[in-house]
Amino acid sequence: MPSKSISSLSLAEIHVGESAFVLSFSNGHGIAGRLTSLGFTPGAEVQMTQNFGSGPLIVTVRGTRVALGRGEAAKICVERRLE
């Protein structure tokens, strides 16, 4: 699933301070349901709050800080927000 084009990449590749828009996710159905109830939907803006390149990361989505495992973040396909 992770496409390597510039416009579409995985959430795990976003750097701290950058924002991105959710395009889609390929997590299983139950996990997708939990993601949407925490605010991840296509078009939602996600800001990277903490990402050290390995281990879990923290993002801010719809004003909520959410911790995600790297594996979960890798399955969320996003588009970098152009400044």
Added chain:
Amino acid sequence: MSAKQAMVVPPAHQADLVMIALAGQPNMGKSTLFNLLTGLNQHVGNWPGKTVERRQGHFTMDGQDYNLVDLPGTYSLTANSPEEVIAREFILREAPDVVVAVVSAANLERSLYLVSELVGLPVRLVVALNMIDVAASEGVTVEPQVLEAALGVPVVPITATKAQGIYELLAVVRKTLDGQLQQVPRLPEIRADHREALDQVLKLVREFVPAPYPPEWIALKLLEGDVEVTRTMQAALPAVTWQAVNAILVQHDDAMLAVASGRYEWIGRMVRAAVARPRLGQIGLTERLDRVAAHPVWGLLVLAGILGLVFWLTFTVGAPLQAWLDAVIVSGLAGWVSTILVNAPAWLSGLIVDGVIGGVGSVLTFLPILVIFFAAFGLLEDVGYMARAAYVMDNLMHLMGLHGKSFLPLFLGFGCNVPSIMGTRVIDSWPARLLTILIAPLVPCTARMAVVAFLAPAFFGDKALWLTWGLVLLSLATLVALGTVLNRVLFKGQRSAFIMEMPLYHIPNWRTVGLLVWQRAISFIKKAGTTILFISVVIWVLSALPGGEIETSYLAQFGKFFEPIGRLMGFDWRLTVALLTTFPAKENAIATLGVLYGGATESGLAAALTASFSTATALSFLVVTMLFVPCAATVAVIKQETGSWRWTLLNVGMFLALSIGAGILVYNGALWLGI
């Protein structure tokens, strides 16, 4: 839902009382509000057939009694977890008179998601807009009247931690009950590209939807791919109709996102109208604290520091209190009862003094230690720190195929393994939860630490502190190793998803922490009064029969029967019996050795033990005590939480093999090294 599902929610209240249900996402202050209203008039139990906590209570306002049910905290009402199914089944089947939805002003957009689902249910709704103060500290202001106008249901601003706005909230609830307030909720709409599909599904299922479900709701949940609703409707619909419905669902398999997007569009309209946000770039308290507390290096140091402080507090304040209770209250009571029973038959005085007071009393002396530990834990939980601890521990937990959330119940295990195993309920996937339950008994609880704290100085003098740390580390290393192996063997190395909200830090609420400590303490006392009482009496009877002499008792015969195994670890029959009596309660090891070595006082016992055993035997005994089968109460709660004898017995067998193996290894290793 099926007949089985229908059993989930029993008649929960006296029919004549008004029933209010509290709904809300986690970290919205729902429990704070519940505690504020009910105080000690609350009952904590389980939802029938589920290991989900059910809290219910009652309160009086202006002379009228109200029932209050605290629904499980859930992010949505889609069947992602048992909590979500319970919450919606309760609302649909029990039809509470009013549902109070608690939302956070500091987190309005996300917290309205649950409200966007609640407005679609046939229930009167009042929104409690909580955490006005937290929102203000983050620079966010919400206008309740604007929100109320946009939602079409009453909105009342409250600050539950400061008990502000509660009376106003209840007044609005009262008016809603009396029909003085109009409910005209505006409903979210599914994104335009799926609207037609929704209409088609609704048309197909409408006449087959079983009571009490609203057909519109069922159609929406079908499109969302809700597992429970899909199963229900597959059973309720004629095969042909189901095929037609299923064809639409397959064609619109991305409808879940369309439904969720529709809800967030609805929320966006509410929030844009009612919320004034600060300019971006302002750094809140939470962000500043998290730069340290959630940092992969500093965060671990902070966690280590906090754990150190908690243990220091527990043992410097709690341990002397425990010793004092043991020496003054328990021994005093035992002495007093013996004088009263001086003319009673010897068996009666023995049963009460040695069996009941000696067994239950000595367990209850651990209460101060547990209270301090639970208070520290509750405080850390309430300020929002525990999510950070879970976050920084995530990497380590991944070794075992677990994730950060499993750390929380394991940490609680340092106090007592029983609440630790109940605490695994926070883990959302069943394999991860089961694995955490299976390894949780390896966290050394206060009772095991008490045995070590008594025996280590007796055998090892100055080096006792190092030995104690070594034993704790050994337990934890075993925990990691066992977790890794079990994950490979039982769960094929699968890893569960880590998705967790990091709540905003806030000032702790003493009432919430206090009630948490109170409830945990009460459940510990109940356990002491039932399970531990029963087993203490059984052990005493086995040690007194048939002749009244412990040397020839059934207990001794039992120990002698197992002595061949004990000898492999360097134990004689006394140590073997002492080990076996750690099953009812870990700290029994000391009491049993005391009885077997002629009722010596504690200092005398230490000397007697040092004289009787080699260092290799002592070392082996300590290691085996740390790793032995969990205590009876823990085993009982493992059965309760897993609902399976198979896992429970597997757990017991596993620890039996592990501890005996370790004992043999340590004993022979120590002999070989010439220790």
